[in-house]
Amino acid sequence: MTKETIHGYEAVIGLEVHVQIKTRSKIFTRVAAGYGFPPNSLTDPVVLALPGTLPVMNKAALDAIIKAGLLLGCEIAPVCKWDRKNYFYPDSPKNYQITQYDQPICVGGQVEIELPGPARNVMGEHKKVPLTRIHLEEDVGKLNHGATDSLVDYNRAGTPLMEIVSEPAMHSAEEAFAYLTSLRATMIFGGISDCDMEKGQLRCDANISIRPAGETKLGTKVELKNLNSISFVRDGIAHEIKRQVGVLERGGALVQETRDYDGHAGTSQSLRSKEMAHDYRYFPDPDLMPVEVDDAWKAKLRAECPELPFAKQRRFVDAYQLPYSLTSVLAWDRGLADYFEQAVRAAGPDRAVAVGNWIVNFFLREVGERKGSIEALAARVPPAAAAELVGMVQSGELLGNAVAQVSSAMFSDGAPPREVVEREGLSARSDAGELEQWCRDAIAANAKALAEFKGGKESAINAFKGPVMKAGKGKADPKRVDAMLRKLLAE
Amino acid sequence: MSSELHFKSIADLSGLLENRQVSSVELTTAVIGRTKAVDARVRAFNSFDESGALAQAAASDARRGAGKARGPLDGIPVGLKDVIAVANQPLTASSRMLANFVSPYDATVTVRLKDAGAVLWGRLNCDEFAMGSSTENSAFGPTANPWDLSRVPGGSSGGSSAALAAGEAIATLGSDTGGSIRQPAALCGVVGLKPTYGLVSRYGLVAFASSLDQIGPFARTVEDAAIVLSTIAGHDPHDSTSFKAAVPDYRAELKQRRGPWRLGIPQEYFGAGLDPEVNAAVQRAIAFYEARGCTIKEVSLPHTQYCLDTYYIIATAEASSNLARFDGVRYGHRSKDAKDAVDLYFKSRSEGFGAEVKRRIILGTYVLSSGYYDAYYLRAQKVRTLIRQDFLNAYREVDALLTPTSPAPAFKLGEKSDPLALYLCDIYTIGVNLAGLPAVSVPCGFTGGGLPIGLQLIGQPFQEAELLAIARGYEEGHEWGQRHPVL
Numbered sequence: 001m002t003k004e005t006i007h008g009y010e011a012v013i014g015l016e017v018h019v020q021i022k023t024r025s026k027i028f029t030r031v032a033a034g035y036g037f038p039p040n041s042l043t044d045p046v047v048l049a050l051p052g053t054l055p056v057m058n059k060a061a062l063d064a065i066i067k068a069g070l071l072l073g074c075e076i077a078p079v080c081k082w083d084r085k086n087y088f089y090p091d092s093p094k095n096y097q098i099t100q101y102d103q104p105i106c107v108g109g110q111v112e113i114e115l116p117g118p119a120r121n122v123m124g125e126h127k128k129v130p131l132t133r134i135h136l137e138e139d140v141g142k143l144n145h146g147a148t149d150s151l152v153d154y155n156r157a158g159t160p161l162m163e164i165v166s167e168p169a170m171h172s173a174e175e176a177f178a179y180l181t182s183l184r185a186t187m188i189f190g191g192i193s194d195c196d197m198e199k200g201q202l203r204c205d206a207n208i209s210i211r212p213a214g215e216t217k218l219g220t221k222v223e224l225k226n227l228n229s230i231s232f233v234r235d236g237i238a239h240e241i242k243r244q245v246g247v248l249e250r251g252g253a254l255v256q257e258t259r260d261y262d263g264h265a266g267t268s269q270s271l272r273s274k275e276m277a278h279d280y281r282y283f284p285d286p287d288l289m290p291v292e293v294d295d296a297w298k299a300k301l302r303a304e305c306p307e308l309p310f311a312k313q314r315r316f317v318d319a320y321q322l323p324y325s326l327t328s329v330l331a332w333d334r335g336l337a338d339y340f341e342q343a344v345r346a347a348g349p350d351r352a353v354a355v356g357n358w359i360v361n362f363f364l365r366e367v368g369e370r371k372g373s374i375e376a377l378a379a380r381v382p383p384a385a386a387a388e389l390v391g392m393v394q395s396g397e398l399l400g401n402a403v404a405q406v407s408s409a410m411f412s413d414g415a416p417p418r419e420v421v422e423r424e425g426l427s428a429r430s431d432a433g434e435l436e437q438w439c440r441d442a443i444a445a446n447a448k449a450l451a452e453f454k455g456g457k458e459s460a461i462n463a464f465k466g467p468v469m470k471a472g473k474g475k476a477d478p479k480r481v482d483a484m485l486r487k488l489l490a491e
Numbered sequence: 492m493s494s495e496l497h498f499k500s501i502a503d504l505s506g507l508l509e510n511r512q513v514s515s516v517e518l519t520t521a522v523i524g525r526t527k528a529v530d531a532r533v534r535a536f537n538s539f540d541e542s543g544a545l546a547q548a549a550a551s552d553a554r555r556g557a558g559k560a561r562g563p564l565d566g567i568p569v570g571l572k573d574v575i576a577v578a579n580q581p582l583t584a585s586s587r588m589l590a591n592f593v594s595p596y597d598a599t600v601t602v603r604l605k606d607a608g609a610v611l612w613g614r615l616n617c618d619e620f621a622m623g624s625s626t627e628n629s630a631f632g633p634t635a636n637p638w639d640l641s642r643v644p645g646g647s648s649g650g651s652s653a654a655l656a657a658g659e660a661i662a663t664l665g666s667d668t669g670g671s672i673r674q675p676a677a678l679c680g681v682v683g684l685k686p687t688y689g690l691v692s693r694y695g696l697v698a699f700a701s702s703l704d705q706i707g708p709f710a711r712t713v714e715d716a717a718i719v720l721s722t723i724a725g726h727d728p729h730d731s732t733s734f735k736a737a738v739p740d741y742r743a744e745l746k747q748r749r750g751p752w753r754l755g756i757p758q759e760y761f762g763a764g765l766d767p768e769v770n771a772a773v774q775r776a777i778a779f780y781e782a783r784g785c786t787i788k789e790v791s792l793p794h795t796q797y798c799l800d801t802y803y804i805i806a807t808a809e810a811s812s813n814l815a816r817f818d819g820v821r822y823g824h825r826s827k828d829a830k831d832a833v834d835l836y837f838k839s840r841s842e843g844f845g846a847e848v849k850r851r852i853i854l855g856t857y858v859l860s861s862g863y864y865d866a867y868y869l870r871a872q873k874v875r876t877l878i879r880q881d882f883l884n885a886y887r888e889v890d891a892l893l894t895p896t897s898p899a900p901a902f903k904l905g906e907k908s909d910p911l912a913l914y915l916c917d918i919y920t921i922g923v924n925l926a927g928l929p930a931v932s933v934p935c936g937f938t939g940g941g942l943p944i945g946l947q948l949i950g951q952p953f954q955e956a957e958l959l960a961i962a963r964g965y966e967e968g969h970e971w972g973q974r975h976p977v978l
Contacts, residue, residue: 045596049816051589052576052598052695056731084812086859090832095815150832152820281859283868286701286809288731 004172007249009210011241012218013176014132014168015233017183018161018203019193020139021064026158027138028055028098033160035199039153047158049093054287057082061160062105064192065136066293067301068162069106071190071308074134079292080105082285087278090152091141099137099163101282105293106134111166111186112310113178121325126310129179132165156200162192168207168218173238180204180230182309189306189334197229204233209254210244219244220254224261224268232263239266312337320344320352329360335374339363339383347387354390362407370411380414381407389417402426402474428477438471439464439484453489461485496521497658498975501715504661505563508555515555515566518661519548519610522568526613526659529978534634535644535654537573538581539613544568547610554608563718563742565608570660572651573614574621575706576695577601580611584697585629586619588817588824588843598695599730600664600706600723607722612660616650619845620814621666621699623647624674624916625907628847633904636679637976638942642901645675645916648709652679655709657978662719663709668699669802670896670920672707673932677896677945680934682962682972683709684716685920687953688927689734691720692727698813700806701732703924711972713933713963717741720955739956748960751784755889759795760919766899772936772944773895779968780893788889792881795922797874799914802921804858804871811855817843850910879926886951891961894919896932896945919947929955933962934971943971 004010026033029046046053062080069076083101110128117124141157143150164183170176184202187193195202204227209219224240227233240259247254259268307315312331316322322330330340340359344352363386366377389406392398398406398421409420421427442464443450452460461482468481496504496518507513523541530536551566560566571577574584576594578601583589597605604611618628626649627633634649636642637657644653648665652675655663665672667685676683684707691706698704708719718741725738756777761770781787819825819839826838844852858867885892898918907913923930928949935946946965950958966972 048821050576050594050596050822051582051584051592051697051816052574052594052693054694054698054730054732056729086812086815088815088818088833088836090818090820093816093821095818096812279861281812281856281861281864283808283812283859283864286732287698 005213006241006245008213009245009248010213010215011171011237012168012209012211013170013172013237014207015166015170015176015179016205016207017164017166017180019164019187019195020201021061021160021162022191022193023058023060023064023160025058027058027061027136027160028158031158033158034155035201037155039151040155042155043157047093047154055098055285057288057291058160061136062291062293063301064160064190065105065134065162066298067190067305068164068187068192069109069134070298070302070305071186072106072109072111072131072134074106074109074131076293076298077103077105077107079103079290080136081290082288083282084285086281089140090150091143091157093141093154093157097137097140098285098288100135104133104135108132109134111179111183112308113175113182114310115174115178121323123324123328127175129169129175130167132167134162134164137161137163168209173234173241176206176237177230177234180233184230185309185332189308203228206233206237206240208237208240208244210241210248220256222254222256223258225258225271226260226262228263232261235263235266236261236268240268243268306334320349320356322353322356326353326356326360329364330356333374335378339374339378339386342383343386343390346384347390351387351390351394354394355386358386358390358403358407362404366407366411377411381410385410385416392417392421396477397421397428398426399428399474399477405474426475428475428480435468435472435476435480435484436488438468438476439481439488441471442467443485443488450489461489495658497525497661498711499661500711501563501567501661501718502712504567505565508566509560515548515551515610516545518566519544519568519612522612522658522660525657526654529637529657530659532635532640532978533637533653533657533659534632535615535650535657535659536570537583537585537614537616537631537650540580544610544612551608551610561606561608562722564604564722567609567661568612569604569609569719570613570615570651570654570663571601571611572617572648572663572665574617574666574697575600575664576697577611581614582697583614583631584620585617585631586843586845586848587630590630590824592822594695596695599692599727601695603723609722613654615648615654615663617665617671618647618649619848620697620810621647621668621671621704622810622847622851624670624913625902625904626650626675627904628845630845635904636901637978638680639901639940641903642942643678643904645678645897645901647671647675649675651709652676652681652683655679655681655711656976658975662711662715664706664719664723665709666696666699666704666706667920667924668703668806669924670917672709673920673930673945673947674897674916676709676932677934677947678901678943680937680943680945680971680974680976681709681711682713682716682931682933682966683707684720684931684955684959685923685929686720686724686955687734687929688924689732690724690738690929690953690955692725692730692733694727694729698809700809701813702809703802703806705924713931713959713966714742714745716931717745717959720959724955734953736953741956741959744956745960745963748957750961750964751786752780752891752961752964753786753788753889754780754961755788755790755885755892757790757792757795757885757892757894759792760894764898764915764918765895768938769895769897769899769944773893773946776935776946776965777893779965783964783968786889790885790889790892792878792885792922794874794878794881798878798922798925799918801871801874801878802917802925803854803914804867805875805925807851807855808859808868809855811852811859814844814848814852819843847910875925878922882922882926882928882949891951891958892949894947894949896920896947900938900940900942900944923949928952929958931958931962933966935965935969936971937974
């Protein structure tokens with residue numbers, strides 16, 4: 001990897017990302033998983049760790065993590081084995097967490113990332129960030145601290161959680177940002193998680209160290225916590241790198257510690273040092289039998305794996321000759337990409353760029369303005385309607401400057417484009433008689449220009465075009481206007 | 492045979508109920524009366540719900556009247572060890588920690604007993620969190636042995652064995668982690684069965700050591716144990732360690748299996764420390780089987796000497812983690828003067844747990860600690876595999892093993908104050924838990940002083956039908972189980 005340096009120091013970054021898996025029920029019991037419910041309403045005897053309760057694994061959670069592993073090129077372990085991580089904390093009902101210690105279900109793999117290009121519409125450098133492992137575990141509850149007491153809400157406890165651990169292989173805040181962007185899209189494409197950071201569905205801790213450029217030994221590691229948005233991850237890492245460089249530049253020494261990043265203030269403070277590290281007393285959970293993951297199971301999940309954004313981008317370039325400015329938008333939303341391809345199928349491959357442009361220029365504008373979801377708007381204006389609209393423009397039936405008006409009408413009431421064009425009288429073909437009249441009117445109204453044109457001043461023809469276009473209200477095709485004017489002026 | 496209702500077997504009582512010679516309300520009333528008459532001395536019960544039991548009995552009689560009786564357990568009062576959850580009943584584990592805890596849910600065995608129409612009767616005393624061999628570790632005081640009130644009933648399920656022996660229930664359930672059903676059964680002169688690990692769901696059993704715990708029945712006869720086992724056994728989707736297999740009708744199987752059997756006598760179970768009277772009784776049992784045409788073969792379980800150490804590493808390690816949930820945060824004892832979360836843990840747990848529980852938590856925490864895990868826990872698991880292999884090797888030549896259940900009959904209350912001396916009570920029973928095997932203790936005589944002696948038969952995995960048939964083969968020729976203590 002290319003390495004940027006600050007004052008001769010190179011940063012080394014590894015990320016530990018927790019992703020909540022989107023399952024209907026919790027990982028070890030049947031009670032529903034969810035966000036935004038009244039405190040402690042998503043609990044049952046198992047979640048509350050009442051005496052005598054036992055965990056039973058939710059297969060959907062294992063399916064999801066195996067799928068994540070397959071999408072990221074991990075090796076899938078032949079057996080899913082469970083361990084207990086023992087520690088006392090009030091958000092942990094059993095005072096141990098069921099997790100995977102020495103045998104994670106996914107080993108290795110990588111996340112493909114793209115760094116910012118020289119300009120927004122130019123592709124940046126691609127890299128692969130290697131992964132150490134991905135393992136499955138249960139989420140804990142949430143503490144709410146009051147002035148005199150603390151309350152605990154166990155709704156989140158037992159939500160299936162993946163921990164995705166990267167190798168210490170990133171070297172800048174931008175790389176970390178790109179890593180999270182790509183990882184998040186992978187999870188969303190795979191239907192594994194919605195990755196809404198505000199709801200805690202994706203959480204990130206960063207391990208950061210610096211070393212003199214060229215040095216191969218790792219420096220003293222600082223763990224940065226509470227990076228609550230993708231921007232905070234970038235800002236927090238950048239801040240921490242600067243802080244570490246500052247400490248060394250001033251002749252100080254770094255200590256291995258955990259620091260808490262305050263994204264709003266842009267500052268961090270030490271939470272604990274290494275000396276206070278826990279002994280988690282891991283041991284295999286005797287309540288859960290190891291689960292065998294055979295080839296048939298993996299094959300079934302592999303068949304469900306979707307194409308990921310970067311692969312989609314590459315295919316869109318190869319199959320449809322789309323420019324980067326389109327692929328970098330269309331390929332990063334599964335619904336949008338599917339919509340695009342369905343529309344292209346209806347419109348014909350030679351209209352792919354036109355379809356892509358229409359989606360980016362008009363469909364996405366509607367998404368923004370109407371604040372509707374891609375799915376809802378796609379249902380109102382199906383891909384075939386988009387294809388028809390693009391076809392009408394390409395055949396000259398509809399003029400480019402009328403597309404915005406037609407599109408807006410289609411999204412308003414779901415009417416097919418031809419119906420909108422007819423209803424609003426926008427067809428560029430129905431005005432042969434009208435066009436002649438507008439042109440005659442324009443010529444009649446400007447004797448000066450007529451005289452100039454007749455006198456040999458070719459550019460005087462332009463003086464008639466404005467009024468014609470105005471009279472046509474979007475229906476007048478400039479090419480046909482030009483031809484008609486020449487015909488009439490030649491009379 | 493005793494004419495008193497409270498000393499009859501399930502098999503006899505179900506006949507009487509079916510023929511309307513007795514009602515469940517009459518039977519339950521008799522058991523309640525007996526309990527009230529003797530339990531001040533036996534102290535088998537932590538609590539009981541008299542009106543609740545009578546309501547269940549009345550419901551059973553109504554079912555029977557409508558022709559909808561549910562089988563041999565319908566209307567029979569069954570007591571549960573106070574580590575098995577019953578919805579809306581106390582669940583104390585005989586600990587101060589859970590002194591005021593009421594379970595909001597039923598254990599799977601509870602659901603199955605209720606579905607079978609059993610009258611759930613009382614919460615039975617035990618060693619705190621099932622840790623002990625004498626029931627002296629109960630936070631609510633020890634249970635006495637009905638055969639000699641100055642002696643222990645065994646443990647940890649001492650309340651279950653004593654209640655049954657004293658006629659305070661018709662059958663009871665206990666849990667067995669290292670002998671906690673079989674040893675008290677032996678010391679109280681009743682039948683006690685520890686099923687194969689995974690045969691009976693652990694859901695709703697307050698966990699001591701997850702990989703060793705099993706729920707099982709105490710009964711007056713092998714046939715009664717078979718009836719209860721048929722009701723509680725079988726796969727449970729709430730317990731991942733429960734075995735997916737069809738459960739036979741163990742009572743019907745008893746009649747099909749008549750032997751002769753090949754019985755192995757593990758030489759390691761007859762060494763130093765075995766009480767001569769116990770040894771003599773067991774030798775007479777061996778001679779009995781031989782006279783009935785069985786093949787007796789001496790076998791060796793060479794890793795037996797490591798059982799106790801292995802057990803106390805694995806059991807305490809699991810216990811240290813299982814008992815972490817008792818923290819005073821969500822339920823259970825909560826210290827009144829804690830300053831913060833950590834202080835709450837320290838104080839609640841210091842106040843809530845008794846000495847033996849603390850000892851085992853500390854031991855278990857130690858053996859799992861970083862730097863010690865490989866030397867203790869991991870090695871113990873390897874030895875455990877060898878111990879299981881010993882048994883499986885023996886089963887190539889024999890159908891079951893025959894041993895004493897306990898090295899000695901019931902000892903005096905307070906006699907064994909050294910924890911290690913108490914741990915030695917389980918020397919013949921813990922190997923079975925480590926190997927995950929089924930084993931049953933059946934009465935095989937009395938000492939000169941009138942104390943019951945138990946015979947242990949150890950079976951092959953999931954071969955309870957054969958094991959019970961072998962036990963029944965002995966029981967048919969003897970009347971030990973039909974004697975009752977005078978209280």
